[in-house]
Amino acid sequence: MPKTAFPSPSDTTVVGPMASLAGLLREWLPRQRWFAGKDRPVTDLALLSLTELFPGCLHLLVRTGHTPVPAPGGTTAVSGDCYQLLLGVRKHLSPRLGRALIGRAESGPLAGLTVFDALQDPRSAQLLLERLRHPGAAGPLRFEADPAVSVPTGLVPRVLDAEQSNSSLVYGDAFILKLFRRVQPGVNPDLEVPGALAGQGCRRVPAPVAWFRTTHPYEATLGVLQPFLPDASDGWTLALEALARGEDFTAQARELGEAMADVHLALAAAFPVEAVAADGPACDQNSRTAAAMTERLTSAAHCVPALQPFVPRLRTAFAALEACDAGPPAQRIHGDLHLGQVLRAGREWFVIDFEGEPSRPLAERRSPHSPVRDIAGMLRSFDYAARQRRPWRPEWARRCREAFCAGYAARAGWDPRKKHGLLRAYETDRAVYEVLYEARHRPDWLPVPMAAIERLAVRGG
Ligand SMILES: Nc1ncnc2c1ncn2[C@@H]1O[C@H](COP(=O)(O)OP(=O)(O)O)[C@@H](O)[C@H]1O
Numbered sequence: 001m002p003k004t005a006f007p008s009p010s011d012t013t014v015v016g017p018m019a020s021l022a023g024l025l026r027e028w029l030p031r032q033r034w035f036a037g038k039d040r041p042v043t044d045l046a047l048l049s050l051t052e053l054f055p056g057c058l059h060l061l062v063r064t065g066h067t068p069v070p071a072p073g074g075t076t077a078v079s080g081d082c083y084q085l086l087l088g089v090r091k092h093l094s095p096r097l098g099r100a101l102i103g104r105a106e107s108g109p110l111a112g113l114t115v116f117d118a119l120q121d122p123r124s125a126q127l128l129l130e131r132l133r134h135p136g137a138a139g140p141l142r143f144e145a146d147p148a149v150s151v152p153t154g155l156v157p158r159v160l161d162a163e164q165s166n167s168s169l170v171y172g173d174a175f176i177l178k179l180f181r182r183v184q185p186g187v188n189p190d191l192e193v194p195g196a197l198a199g200q201g202c203r204r205v206p207a208p209v210a211w212f213r214t215t216h217p218y219e220a221t222l223g224v225l226q227p228f229l230p231d232a233s234d235g236w237t238l239a240l241e242a243l244a245r246g247e248d249f250t251a252q253a254r255e256l257g258e259a260m261a262d263v264h265l266a267l268a269a270a271f272p273v274e275a276v277a278a279d280g281p282a283c284d285q286n287s288r289t290a291a292a293m294t295e296r297l298t299s300a301a302h303c304v305p306a307l308q309p310f311v312p313r314l315r316t317a318f319a320a321l322e323a324c325d326a327g328p329p330a331q332r333i334h335g336d337l338h339l340g341q342v343l344r345a346g347r348e349w350f351v352i353d354f355e356g357e358p359s360r361p362l363a364e365r366r367s368p369h370s371p372v373r374d375i376a377g378m379l380r381s382f383d384y385a386a387r388q389r390r391p392w393r394p395e396w397a398r399r400c401r402e403a404f405c406a407g408y409a410a411r412a413g414w415d416p417r418k419k420h421g422l423l424r425a426y427e428t429d430r431a432v433y434e435v436l437y438e439a440r441h442r443p444d445w446l447p448v449p450m451a452a453i454e455r456l457a458v459r460g461g
């Protein structure tokens with residue numbers, strides 16, 4: 001580590017270590033899977049907070065700025081996100097850490113030192129777990145833990161090699177630590193919800209064991225440690241394997257529907273549920289939902305022009321909501337449900353990742369929503385899976401969707417298939433979200449949700 005004392009962080013200017021790092025990070029950030037701004041060049045980087053977590057390891061919160069884009073209505077959208085980084089700083093990097101290299105700092109207080117992604121370094125990963133095992137503070141960071149669970153020392157870490165929006169470390173196949181990459185002010189639902197569900201005795205969701213948060217520049221959750229399910233496979237992998245072997249997946253899809261209904265029931269017990277009055281505000285509620293969906297469509301079509309030809313017909317699908325009954329009451333939901341968020345261990349389904357759709361504001365993600373939104377997310381996922389095969393397998397997806405809804409209905413006491421208008425609107429809204437997500441993260445995947453947009457716009461379902 002350099003002898004230089006780090007200047008105090010500023011939330012407006014690039015100072016001290018940032019002068020060394022800004023150029024390197026501007027190149028490195030857009031290449032990371034979890035970086036959400038791939039459709040817009042990074043034009044600005046500001047340091048929000050910097051903490052020396054242990055010698056040779058810096059914890060940073062940085063804000064990225066992007067070129068302002070003209071938004072609907074003649075306004076200008078100023079975009080930018082806050083990201084969490086753990087950077088190692090050393091004179092020389094061992095060749096086995098080559099993959100972790102970010103670059104050599106040319107100027108500023110870190111000049112001449114090699115900067116790398118500390119999560120890839122087993123020693124740093126071990127020290128991070130030690131930090132979590134010992135609740136306390138480090139600068140603005142606060143480390144907390146469930147005193148009832150003991151985490152052994154010396155667990156061997158590995159970086160999870162998964163298609164992720166965040167980064168995870170697995171320790172000795174016993175625990176998994178998720179570090180949130182895009183940080184927003186407030187409690188992350190991926191800490192709040194599993195904690196509350198554990199309080200309800202819901203065994204379908206791994207409970208938080210330890211977590212850390214920051215108090216500067218605002219309160220925000222930064223990471224959560226939970227038990228690792230060692231022999232689990234995620235639903236996406238299992239569905240693709242079944243498709244590749246030409247196998248039926250309806251039994252698993254039905255059990256998944258049952259599991260999701262269990263989780264929704266536990267969520268309704270753990271958090272407030274919005275009352276639906278019998279004499280009419282169904283219409284108000286659906287109008288508000290339709291207005292929000294239409295607004296999301298307009299702004300997505302602005303960012304992804306390929307959506308524009310479909311906008312008039314999709315608006316009609318949302319407007320049709322006003323003629324539908326209100327459906328089940330709004331409650332806390334998963335918020336970003338798809339086959340990658342469910343794990344099968346033994347013959348049981350478990351549900352993970354309650355963060356919600358990462359691009360939506362935290363307050364919106366933490367407020368009650370219709371459970372139909374989650375159901376629509378999973379139904380879209382069967383379509384995503386079926387489209388990974390050539391020729392695509394619409395019949396396979398149709399049977400899975402049917403089985404999932406049947407399983408859900410058997411447990412929840414109401415049948416999603418009887419809420420056709422609601423389901424269609426929520427599926428359309430989800431496909432619009434997916435178009436935006438793929439444009440930003442995985443442009444090669446864009447044709448998958450675009451095919452659904454076309455189907456929903458032209459054929460209505
Ligand atoms: N408790 C767990 N046990 C086993 N594997 C897990 C667990 N939690 C997450 N995973 C694995 O990590 C992957 C990413 O986790 P997830 O919470 O979905 O992260 P992200 O929000 O970054 O997408 C999952 O797809 C799953 O394979």
Ligand SMILES: O=P(O)(O)O[C@H]1O[C@H](CO)[C@@H](O[C@H]2O[C@H](CO)[C@@H](O)[C@H](O)[C@H]2O)[C@H](O)[C@H]1O
Pocket residue numbers: 163164165166236336338339340341353355357358377380381382384385434437
């Ligand atoms: O990172 P998260 O798991 O929280 O969710 C984001 O990334 C998902 C992709 O990894 C994305 O899901 C989309 O692709 C899946 C296949 O990779 C598919 O099963 C989903 O149905 C589809 O929505 C998700 O939308 C995004 O929020």
